Amino acid sequence: MNKRLWNTIIIDGSTPKGEIERLIDNSYMLVVSKMSKKDRQSITLHI
Numbered sequence: 001m002n003k004r005l006w007n008t009i010i011i012d013g014s015t016p017k018g019e020i021e022r023l024i025d026n027s028y029m030l031v032v033s034k035m036s037k038k039d040r041q042s043i044t045l046h047i
Contacts, residue, residue, distance in 0.1 A: 007023055009015060032040055 007027070009020060009023065011020075032043070035043075
């Protein structure tokens with residue numbers, strides 16, 4: 001796995017919850033946008 005683009009967040013209360021959620025949402029959307037249509041449909045069924 002290419003870890004060059006990974007983010008590290010230390011959960012110590014200094015990062016607002018909304019910022020953490022935004023980072024997770026952005027990362028998820030980047031991964032999903034690279035998936036095939038079939039794979040996207042497959043994970044949509046499980047959400």
